[in-house]
Amino acid sequence: MTEDWDRSPCGLLVLRTDGLVLAANRTFCRWTGREPADLAGRVRFSDLLTVGGRIYWETHVDPLLHVDREIEEVALELKLPDSRLPVLLTATAAAGEVVVRVALTPARERARYERELLAARAAAERAADQVKALQEVTAALSRTVGVPGVLDELRDAAVRLGAATASVWLRGPDERFVPHAGSDASAALRASVLPLLDRAAVQHSGRVTVPLRGRAALQGVLVVVPREDAGADPLDLEVLTAVGQQAGLALDRAQLYEQSASVAHELQRSLLTGEHPADDRFEVATEYRPGVDTLEVGGDWYDVFVAAEGVVAVVVGDVVGRGLGAASAMGQLRSAVRAVAGPGAGPAVLLSRLDRFVEHVEAASLATVAYAELDLDGGGVRYACAGQPPPVLVRAGGGVELLWGGRSAPLGAYLVAGARAEADVQLRPFDRLVLYTDGLVERRDRDLDEGFEALARAADEGRALPLQKCVLAVTEGLLRDVQTRDDVCVLLLSWSGGQFSRRIAPDLSELSAVRHELAAWLAARGVAGPTTEDLVLATSEALANAAEHGSGPDEQVELSVWFEQPPVGAVEVVVRVQDQGRWRVSDAGSERGRGLTIMRALADDVAVEAGNGTTVWLRRRTAGGAVALQAPEAR
Amino acid sequence: MDALSRNNVRISGQPDGPPLVFAHGFGCDLGMWRYVAPAFEPAYRVVLFDHVGAGRSDLSAYDPVRYSRLEGYADDVVQIVEALHLPPVVFVGHSVSAMIGVLAAAARPELFDRLVLVGPSPRYLDDEGYRGGFSREELDELLDTMDANYLGWAQHVAPVIMGVPSRPELGQDLASSFCRTDPAIARRFARTTFLSDNRADLPRVRTPALVVQCRQDVIAPLEVGEYVHEHLTGSELVVLDATGHCPNLSAPDQLVDAVQRYLRGATSSPGRS
Numbered sequence: 001m002t003e004d005w006d007r008s009p010c011g012l013l014v015l016r017t018d019g020l021v022l023a024a025n026r027t028f029c030r031w032t033g034r035e036p037a038d039l040a041g042r043v044r045f046s047d048l049l050t051v052g053g054r055i056y057w058e059t060h061v062d063p064l065l066h067v068d069r070e071i072e073e074v075a076l077e078l079k080l081p082d083s084r085l086p087v088l089l090t091a092t093a094a095a096g097e098v099v100v101r102v103a104l105t106p107a108r109e110r111a112r113y114e115r116e117l118l119a120a121r122a123a124a125e126r127a128a129d130q131v132k133a134l135q136e137v138t139a140a141l142s143r144t145v146g147v148p149g150v151l152d153e154l155r156d157a158a159v160r161l162g163a164a165t166a167s168v169w170l171r172g173p174d175e176r177f178v179p180h181a182g183s184d185a186s187a188a189l190r191a192s193v194l195p196l197l198d199r200a201a202v203q204h205s206g207r208v209t210v211p212l213r214g215r216a217a218l219q220g221v222l223v224v225v226p227r228e229d230a231g232a233d234p235l236d237l238e239v240l241t242a243v244g245q246q247a248g249l250a251l252d253r254a255q256l257y258e259q260s261a262s263v264a265h266e267l268q269r270s271l272l273t274g275e276h277p278a279d280d281r282f283e284v285a286t287e288y289r290p291g292v293d294t295l296e297v298g299g300d301w302y303d304v305f306v307a308a309e310g311v312v313a314v315v316v317g318d319v320v321g322r323g324l325g326a327a328s329a330m331g332q333l334r335s336a337v338r339a340v341a342g343p344g345a346g347p348a349v350l351l352s353r354l355d356r357f358v359e360h361v362e363a364a365s366l367a368t369v370a371y372a373e374l375d376l377d378g379g380g381v382r383y384a385c386a387g388q389p390p391p392v393l394v395r396a397g398g399g400v401e402l403l404w405g406g407r408s409a410p411l412g413a414y415l416v417a418g419a420r421a422e423a424d425v426q427l428r429p430f431d432r433l434v435l436y437t438d439g440l441v442e443r444r445d446r447d448l449d450e451g452f453e454a455l456a457r458a459a460d461e462g463r464a465l466p467l468q469k470c471v472l473a474v475t476e477g478l479l480r481d482v483q484t485r486d487d488v489c490v491l492l493l494s495w496s497g498g499q500f501s502r503r504i505a506p507d508l509s510e511l512s513a514v515r516h517e518l519a520a521w522l523a524a525r526g527v528a529g530p531t532t533e534d535l536v537l538a539t540s541e542a543l544a545n546a547a548e549h550g551s552g553p554d555e556q557v558e559l560s561v562w563f564e565q566p567p568v569g570a571v572e573v574v575v576r577v578q579d580q581g582r583w584r585v586s587d588a589g590s591e592r593g594r595g596l597t598i599m600r601a602l603a604d605d606v607a608v609e610a611g612n613g614t615t616v617w618l619r620r621r622t623a624g625g626a627v628a629l630q631a632p633e634a635r
Numbered sequence: 636m637d638a639l640s641r642n643n644v645r646i647s648g649q650p651d652g653p654p655l656v657f658a659h660g661f662g663c664d665l666g667m668w669r670y671v672a673p674a675f676e677p678a679y680r681v682v683l684f685d686h687v688g689a690g691r692s693d694l695s696a697y698d699p700v701r702y703s704r705l706e707g708y709a710d711d712v713v714q715i716v717e718a719l720h721l722p723p724v725v726f727v728g729h730s731v732s733a734m735i736g737v738l739a740a741a742a743r744p745e746l747f748d749r750l751v752l753v754g755p756s757p758r759y760l761d762d763e764g765y766r767g768g769f770s771r772e773e774l775d776e777l778l779d780t781m782d783a784n785y786l787g788w789a790q791h792v793a794p795v796i797m798g799v800p801s802r803p804e805l806g807q808d809l810a811s812s813f814c815r816t817d818p819a820i821a822r823r824f825a826r827t828t829f830l831s832d833n834r835a836d837l838p839r840v841r842t843p844a845l846v847v848q849c850r851q852d853v854i855a856p857l858e859v860g861e862y863v864h865e866h867l868t869g870s871e872l873v874v875l876d877a878t879g880h881c882p883n884l885s886a887p888d889q890l891v892d893a894v895q896r897y898l899r900g901a902t903s904s905p906g907r908s
Contacts, residue, residue: 018878018885044878046853051769052776056784058854058880059662059730066884067666075783086783111783118782231703231827 011087011104019044019062022099031106033081045102050077050084061089065100069093075111078104086111130239133161137243141250146258150250151180154212154222157243162235164227168212170220177221197221200240208235210244214252222247264297264327265290271331276304281376282312283494285467287475291439291487298487299326299367300437301334308343310376316388316435316489317369329363333411336364337371347371347384347406348422354386355420358412365412370435377498379427379525384420386410389438389452392459396430396571397526397623400456428526429497429563429622430571432467434459439488440478454478464568467492497525497563503556506547515540518561525563527573527622535620538602539575541595542616546579555580563622572604575618638714642684643691646719648676653748654721655679658712660730660754661828662816664690667729670887674895682724684715686732688820697820705731705831709738716746723748725898729883730754730854731828734836737867741839750844751894754855754880755863757834765834768856774829781822837866844870845897847890851878871897 005012011028015021024039032039032048046057053076064071070092078085087104094101137157144150151168158166169177197211197218210222222244226235276284284304291298299319307313315337319330333354340353350371358364368387375381383391383403387410390402405423427433434455441451458477462470471492479488500521502514515536522532539559546557558578565571599606605619638644645665648655655675659667665683672681685692686708701707712735716724725748728736733755740747759767760774816824844867848860857874864872873893877886 020878044851050776050780051773052778052780054853055769055773055777056780058852059660060784062879063663063667063881063884066881067669076780114783122782227700227703229700229703229827230705230830230832231699231823233699233703233823 009105011102013045013102013104015045015100015102017066017093017098017100019046019057019100021045021048028104031080031085032078048078050079053077061091065091065093069095075107075114126236130236130242133236133239134242134246136160138246141246144250144254147251147254150247150254154243154247158210158222158224158240161239161243162227162233163224165225167223168220169223171218180220200237200244202237208237208240210240212244212248212251214248216252219248219251260324261297264324267324267327267331268297268299268301271301271327271334277306277312279312279376281496281498282374283467283496284314285471285492287471287488287490289439289475289479289488297324297327298322298439299330300439300487300489301330302435302489302491303334303337304491304493305338305341307341307345307373311343311373312376312493313337313341313371313373314433314435314491314493315369315371316437316491317367318388318437318439318489319364319367321363325363329361329367332361333357333364333367333369336361337369341371341373346382346422347373348420351384351386351408351411351420351422354411366410367412368410368438372433372435372493374427374433374493374495376495379429379431379495379497380424381427381433382406382422382424384408384422386420387413389436389441389448392434392436392455393425393427394432394434394459394463396428396432396463396565400460402452402456426526427495428571430494430565432459432463432470433493434474435491435493437487437489439486440475440490442486443482451478467494500559500561502559504543504547504559505556508544508547511540511543514543514559518559521561522573531573531620531622534602535573535575535618538599538606538618538620539577541598542575542577542618545595546577546614546616570621570623573620573622575603575616575620577616577618578613580613638711638718641687641693641696642711642715643693644715644719645683646680647672647683648679648681650680652678652680654682654719654724656682656684656712656716656721656724656726658684658726658728658732658735659686659689660728660732661824662730662821664816666690667881667883671883671891671894674887674891679725680721682715682719682721686824687711688824689816694817694820697817699823702820703823703827705735705827705833706738706742708732708735709742712736712739713743713746716743721746725749725751727751727894728753728755730756730880733863734831734833737833737836737840740842741836744841747842749898750840750842751847751897752844752863753847753883753890754849754852754860755846756855756859757837757863757866758832759829759854760832762832765862766856766858768854768859769829774825777825777829778822781818781825834862834866837863838868840867841869845894846870846872847882847893848872848874849877849879849882849886850874852880854880873897 006026008025008027011031012025013021013028014023020041021039021043022041024036029036029039046054049057061071061074072090074089076087076089078087086107088107089102089104091100091102140153140157141150144153154168155166168180170180172178197209200208200210202208206226208224208226210224211218212220212222224235224240272288286302288300288302299321302316304312304314317333319326319333336354336357337350340357341350351369354369358367370385370388370391372381372383372391384406386408390404393401393403403423403425406421408419408421441448441455443451455474455478458474462473465473471490475488475490500518504510504514518539519532519536522535543557543559560576562574563571564574596606599618603618603620607617609615609617643665657668657672659665664685668683672683675681687702688694688697723746726736726740728750733752734757736750736752740750756767758765759769761767761770846860846864846867848855848857860872864870875882875886875889875893877889879885882890
């Protein structure tokens with residue numbers, strides 16, 4: 001029996017439960033080069049293991065023996081005088097016994113085989129992890145917009161891959177590498193190593209540099225500071241190298257894209273910043289807002305131009321699509337609108353001509369246009385909307401209207417020519433017309449009617465503001481809480497009412513005719529009947545005074561009438577009568593004095609100004625008049 | 636994530652008793668306390684739990700970054716104590732969990748009444764003027780040994796990890812899953828355990844502590860236990876007449892006795908040094 005124990009092909013041991021060797025067979029002694037007497041009662045089994053094996057024994061094997069009472073096939077290594085012996089250990093600690101019985105089989109071949117297997121498995125798992133990491137990074141990079149987007153994603157990816165922090169250095173125009181915004185500039189780069197970089201490398205500082213190589217050149221360098229936590233996984237330089245390659249190409253793409261986007265923006269900007277035609281009879285204010293969250297231009301535009309003598313045209317439009325193509329189609333269409341507008345062509349004819357134009361310019365097809373022509377002398381507006389929302393009319397005397405007339409489909413959507421509609425509306429002095437592209441009122445979270453209501457409210461609230469401030473207030477008011485949107489054009493047109501001017505001979509032979517003309521002129525501008533009568537009467541008195549006392553027989557009296565909009569209060573009619581003579585003080589109380597009294601009774605403000613001749617000013621509010629004006633300053 | 640299900644928290648003993656929280660060490664799970672915890676159930680509220688990655692914790696909660704530092708595990712302990720709304724607890728931590736308890740008590744002293752540190756080591760690697768017992772190369776050997784036993788473990792562990800409902804007997808038999816851990820997590824836990832250096836955290840602790848040390852322990856040698864005792868203000872040191880790193884299995888009676896005597900002493904003379 002003892003013979004069998006000693007001659008067993010396995011190494012056999014009996015241990016006390018605390019691991020002390022009680023007995024070891026000869027096979028085990030032969031393997032370890034020890035005498036049985038050196039082992040029994042003198043050595044703990046874990047002392048015969050490598051240190052790694054000892055920790056494993058204490059933390060894994062020993063607890064299992066206490067609980068499960070047996071353990072099989074544990075791979076350990078025996079420490080030999082000058083080598084190691086891989087063994088497989090099976091042990092039992094049968095209940096009721098106070099010993100542990102251990103059997104060991106040598107496992108040199110098996111251990112080698114398993115190591116290869118493990119290495120292959122680890123390599124396969126690592127490759128799978130690498131592919132997964134790369135796929136994630138590549139997908140994330142492909143979703144980014146612009147260079148900053150690529151860099152943000154790159155830094156995030158580095159942190160996911162185990163970096164404590166990561167910074168990016170980009171090659172500047174002078175070939176020097178500069179830290180990108182948000183990067184830690186203290187991670188100074190040794191410029192001399194940069195040209196040599198072809199893969200991720202650990203620098204002396206412990207930082208890892210990763211080249212970001214584009215097709216043509218090194219775009220930049222990712223500098224990764226590894227995490228130092230005890231259990232942190234080591235950085236995988238191969239994955240970082242591959243991520244750097246992807247990021248380099250992504251930077252190439254982002255730069256190309258930004259160049260194209262910047263050309264489009266430049267084109268759009270150049271088309272939108274031209275001078276408006278100057279004329280006292282109208283004023284225009286415009287606002288353009290590029291789309292948020294996109295580098296691409298949207299193809300919205302506005303324009304103001306003289307369509308014919310005394311006629312100004314305003315237009316806003318929106319070309320389908322985005323980017324350079326849309327910007328260039330917008331430019332063509334904008335020119336086309338100018339080219340086909342003109343004397344004799346009203347809005348409907350203009351749209352029909354544009355329908356024909358877009359048959360030849362595919363990119364402009366289905367563009368939407370709102371177009372209006374203002375007769376500068378009469379205040380009449382003809383307008384048409386091809387697929388655009390209705391213009392808004394803000395009455396100077398109060399009230400806001402949506403102009404629902406003249407509606408038809410986007411350009412090129414009509415199969416039968418000549419079916420374009422137009423409508424007209426009469427402006428009163430300082431009425432405002434708002435043209436805008438649909439991005440101003442369209443919101444995903446509300447229906448269009450609410451958008452129109454919001455616009456009408458904003459336009460109404462801005463009526464007291466100067467035109468440029470009003471267009472800003474309206475635009476900001478409607479886009480204030482919008483996160484992502486298309487680009488937006490807003491255009492405000494205001495008509496001054498024009499000017500009534502006459503030269504009258506001192507014999508007053510024309511007075512009656514002028515009175516009738518003035519009455520008609522005022523009535524056409526919406527001035528109420530009684531106000532018109534008062535103004536005509538007061539003007540007649542002023543003309544009579546000037547004719548009688550001011551001028552010599554050859555010198556004419558000049559009459560000018562226009563509208564003014566004070567910062568607060570109602571629109572005023574201003575009458576100016578000029579002669580070349582000088583009134584005499586002794587005239588007071590005479591017929592002239594009586595005329596002045598009448599004027600003061602009929603106008604809100606009368607002023608007499610003496611210079612080379614004499615000028616009489618009359619002012620009269622057209623409506624309301626609740627706001628007190630400054631006391632007249634008669635001279 | 637609910638800390639109680641994440642960490643497989645088990646509560647037994649007296650619902651109104653003073654709370655006693657047991658934390659297992661590297662390599663095993665709450666089954667480590669099977670011979671110790673029952674002795675406290677008649678007088679204490681006994682709380683057992685698995686660290687994330689061990690035993691029947693929720694493996695989906697395993698975050699490699701959080702658990703690459705012992706602070707991550709300490710934070711879990713704080714969350715468990717808070718989730719149970721316990722009065723200040725006695726925390727019994729074995730092996731690496733001794734230091735996890737030290738970190739938790741340093742961060743949130745108001746949650747801890749006493750610490751019992753079984754086989755603690757603030758740093759396993761040797762350093763200038765300090766002997767932890769191991770070199771960096773020897774730790775790599777441990778990782779190799781763990782790798783070599785990878786295939787065998789994986790077979791045992793897989794059904795438990797995946798919670799295969801078709802073979803519930805595998806999940807229910809604690810003995811068959813005892814000390815089985817996902818190899819990748821175990822590997823990282825080994826690095827977190829053996830590469831951490833928490834010597835500077837010891838003086839931050841004001842909670843009274845008992846250091847329990849085995850006479851012979853290759854993982855936490857006696858001098859390391861003495862180091863911990865010296866640097867923990869108001870700590871007591873007890874050396875068990877036992878060998879090995881797991882007195883909770885090899886000498887449970889001695890351990891129970893030492894802890895009970897310490898806790899009794901604490902109740903009768905709370906102001907001791």
